[in-house]
Amino acid sequence: MGAGFFPVTLGWLLVALGLIVLLLAFRNTVQVLTPPPFALRAIVAVPCAILVFSLVVDRFGLVPATFALTLVAVLAEKPFKLRRTLMLAASLSLISWLIFIVGLNMTLAAFIF
């Protein structure tokens, strides 16, 4: 038994389970499920905020990354308020600096020049 045994067995098992789910879905056409909330703004904005953070944090530091993340994330909700967003970003920077850099001594720079 080699390294491939376990993944291959699981793969076939998943194929079988997938087929069962598929067949059951064909049979129950009557059941109508209410669609879950689908907010396109949030689906785009939240992942983009994470992506922006990942691109900024090791080039410019934690504080710029926090500002970038906050500015993109707030786009998930409709009324964009610049003053409130900037204040939020500033306080989040302060909190995360206090917790992670001062408190926990993590190797993370607040600013990289």
Place this chain on the structure above:
Amino acid sequence: MDLLSSFQSHLAIGWHEAFTLSNLWYCFVGVFLGCLVGVLPGLGSLIAISLLLPITFHLPTSGALIMLAGVYFGADYGGGTCSILLGVPGHPGCAVVVLDGYPMTKQGRGGVALFMKCVASFWGSAVGIIMLMLFAPWLTEFAIRFGAVEYCSLMLLGLMAASTVGQGSPIKGVAMMVVGLILGTVGTDINGGIMRFDFGVPELSDGLGLISIAMGLFAVAEVIKSAGSTRVTSVTQKFGLKDQLPTRSDWKRSIGPMLRGSGLGAFFGALPGTSGGTASFLAYAIEKRISKHPEQFGKGAIEGIASPEACNNAGVGTAFIPTLTLGIPGDAIMALMLAALVIQGIQPGPEVMTGHPELFWGLIVSFWIGNIFLVVLNIPLIGMWIRLLQIPYPLLFPGIILFTCIGVYSTQNNIFDIWTLLIFGLVGYGMMLLRLEPVPLLLGFILGEPFEENFRRALLLSRGDFSVFITHPISAAALALATGVLAWSLLAYVRKRSK
């Protein structure tokens, strides 16, 4: 007599460990942060623990576990506060408390509901912890003789129970569990050192990051779902100490349900897969059936708070029994606890108690301390949590995303982990849309590696003979139970759908 003296010596060990200034502090911080995250709508104990898990990397072993246990208790508790005051369950586990808690708030008796919840949960926790103290040493002696075959079958039982006892379709649950197991195989093969599914990416040679997956599936997916939808956030009531004191009849009506609920929770909590949440629905149903005035249930009956809450918390305590003695987690939260152990360099299993008694008993004593902190934090300081509940979500969710990002990044100082977080956040949201349960996936991912290891070791020792799993009595019993759980849940699901 012998039992009593061993009880005392164990407590002394634990007392010594838990009553250091730093461990008391970690316990307090854990409970406080747990309450803080738990009280926010939509964020439950699972998210709270995965958010705070990276922080515990930087702490000593016992401090880390004490803090995480505090987070668990705190978040579970905070979720109930949110349910009672806003009528929105903080997380699925406290959905029952909404049924009678929110009506009580609307009648102006929210304070009484919160107080009784506090008493019931303290009582439930006490029962759970006592059960843990009684049964854990006994089960450890039993488990020390287990071999690879037994572990393998017990893990399968845990996986099967956790993936079928959920809310939705048991087939989808098992499928998600299998996906989790497959994700767990990414990286270097433990037996041969061969790379699997790494696609030439060096970051994948250690496998996918547990924290990234957990936070993506739960926290990020939840934020994507909640941002942009409407929310209730208004609490107008006053909560002085006077408004919280239950009347004599409230007490009288709550004692019986509390006793029954805690017994039920203690039993179900110890079983794999059935968390306190499932059992608390049962506790509620039982109270309603045996009550002399069932028509009051759902309209603010105090029994509907006392029983499920005691049940839920008793289950939290006993869920630690299989987790700490066998190293087999009953649900995803317990699995994260085990992950914390592994990260601290301690192999989960019966050796935890025999090899690190100060850690084990220190943790248990800290459960008591944590529950006392919980009472102190929640009865006089309830006003603070209410104010927290009213923070508008637009101010809150960027912070949640930020903390998940920093937490994930801090585990290895690697950007790759943030990308994993991002991908699993999208996967988790997609799973919500498709009604696939994320909990079995996470549990499968965590147990994937130890399961494969034990499976292959068992077959190696038996020279490829699969019959060892049936000829070993404990293994055979576990497999029979696993089959039974699957069959029963399939039957229940089919019956529910054909209605």
